Amino acid sequence: MNRGPIVVVGDLLLDEDIEGTADRLAPDAPAPVVDVTCVRRRAGGAGLAARLVAELAARPGDEVVLVAALGTDADGAAARRALGDRVRVVPLPLHGTLPVKTRVLAGGRPLVRLDRGGGRPGAATAAAEAVLRSARAVLVSDYGRGTADALRPVLAAVARRVPVVWDPHPRGGPPVPGTRLATPNAGEAAAFTAPPHPASVLSAGPGSAPGHGPGSPPVSGQGSPPATPLRAHADRGTALAERWGAAQVVVTLGAEGALLTRAGSGAPLLVPAPRVTGGDPCGAGDCFAAAVTVALGEGALPEEAVERAVAEAAAFVAAGGASAVGEPADDDASPRAPAAPRGSGGPAPGDALSGDASSGDASSGDASSGDAFALARRTRARGGTVVATGGCFDLLHAGHVGLLERAGRIGDCLIVCVNSDASVARLKGPGRPLTPLADRMRVLDALGSVDAVVAFDEDTPERLLDRLRPDVWVKGGDYTADGLPETAALRRWGGQTVVLPYLDGRSTSSLAHRAARAAAAGSPDR
Structure with a gap:
């Protein structure tokens, strides 16, 4: 691999933060008085x-x-120092002065920004x-x-x-x-x-x-x-x-x-x-x-x-x-935050109930608790975004869970469309599914990222999507979504198909093969 440098080309600025506290207004104008506690300058x-x-x-x-335009004035020298030892500068001529942006902050919140300089x-x-x-x-x-x-x-x-x-x-x-x-x-x-x-x-x-x-x-x-x-x-x-x-x-x-x-x-x-x-x-x-x-x-x-x-x-x-950047680490810095509560367009507690293969609309072949369609209507009525995804979900694994967690963060409710047993058998061949539909739906519904589960009997969920009309249809990164029939369906009502990154090396087939090998290795006949 080429181990040449990583080169950044662009406009160098000098950023200055004047930090302090503000607990009173100036006597001559309705403007806060900032008692300065520190001044930080950085590239x-x-x-x-x-x-x-x-x-x-x-x-x-x-x-x-x-590679940036840089002069020899005091601000240019300050910017060069702020870059530190890890960055080598190859300067271009600067006609004028280095741009300087100054933020005044009180209690960590910006009050005003002042800009000066600006050569070419x-x-x-x-x-x-x-x-x-x-x-x-x-x-x-x-x-x-x-x-x-x-x-x-x-x-x-x-x-x-x-x-x-x-x-x-x-x-x-x-x-x-x-x-x-x-x-x-x-x-x-x-x-x-x-x-x-x-x-x-x-x-x-x-x-x-x-x-x-x-x-x-x-x-x-x-x-x-x-x-x-x-x-x-x-x-x-x-x-x-x-x-x-x-x-x-x-x-x-x-x-x-x-x-x-x-x-x-x-x-x-x-x-x-x-x-x-x-x-x-x-x-x-x-x-x-x-x-x-x-x-x-x-x-x-x-x-x-x-x-x-x-x-x-x-x-x-x-x-x-x-x-x-460039400041000493703060032991009290905010940690990576957990997922926030679902948006206001999302379901209330009890909205998402799992169903089994005998419930729902028998004429359409869809099995659900009946809540998926009502949930979609309520979410849209509140101005929320309805997200749907689908698949067989036979032997739920880490790749599935990661995909569903990410899909759930896109909008205000997540509806999972599941292939029926007959549909899985046609798509995957003899011996599949390994887990019956009712169990697959129950496991999916137990996930916190999932708001409703609905089944369909066709090979693809187009008919079901025509009824749900989600705003976003999600597939894992091992698909090329342009050729999916769902993509064309979503375009009919202004929806969008997106692909999410998928956790590599996890699949139902690989899990099944590993389980079979493990069972064979432990067989008394061997």
Whole structure:
């Protein structure tokens, strides 16, 4: 493997936090008086991304290089010191002064931000071009101040050889063609895909209705129902991958995780984020981009890299965000939080009751307690998101449990659709299922992530989904969801199919084979 440096290209800033307490107002204005307790200065923008890459790199000896415009003034010297010993700087000329962002915080909460400075980078240097050509992975941390544009030709050449991750900015240029992964957040993706009409641009935002960009379905009243926010994010990511010529685009969704999309695919991979209470989200996007870049530089697949990055970003927020970078560890830092209670659209206690094969609607072949359909209606009526997933679930294992836990975090209720015994026998062959339907449904219903269970007798759950009409249909990562009949069904009512990462090495078949081998090994006939 190429053990060249991981190179971060982008706009270096100096971040300053003035922290204190505020328990009174100024006598001459209705403004809080902050009694300053400490002042912290750290590298921001691409500098923060470079620091995080250095902390996340797998080997202490891995070289991390920052290519950024940097002057020789006091602020530039402070930013260079804040980068620490792990980051080598290859400077570009800076025409003007280094941008400085100052936050004033009281009790840990920001009161105001002050911005000053703001020079422009000069032309690319031979040293910068040389270090980029030697890189094993590149992160472009674009803050819209021109550094990425100054190096665009060499970045385009590098993207043909090594992974390039591009963290874009609305004021910056587009990623170069061949970018391995672009990482806009939800608001940026909406802005990038918004039409040029001023009114439309102002109305676009995270979760806004479709029709705000290329590749989006028609808005309500034009022959298609309104899209769920998740579908809007997926459409925007797909449209951006096509427009930019990027291999994949991951739309980061904050506390909801990240959605990995690619051109020509309507079934993205969704990686839910662990629940975090408290913390500071400042810099979470930089942490995500840094973690993705490190993982790709180690040879990880994009799906693996995104999963690692979501976990790292959540831990980063819980630990205090950007303000904790380079600071001494706090023994009282917030631990990783447990899963939060289900949303307001979810079921009340007692809503989800398991059923058996003889209950439910006999005419449709669906077996359930009768609550699944009512639960879906109630959740939609409250404005909640109905999530469904399905499968045989014969010998429930850790892969199933992990998938269901993640699916349950996507929306406000989770309905599991289970193949009947006859359906499993047709799909899996003689001797299956190993566990009868009533038992499979009872075990699934006992899981805290599951709100209702319903069975179907066909080979695929299309007829059942037509009745449930979930907003999101979830499949495990061992499926290619574009070819699933469920994907086409979900599109009919504006739903979205997503793929979740799956726990490798766990399957019902492998468990059954291992059990058979163990039984044979212990047989007295051997």
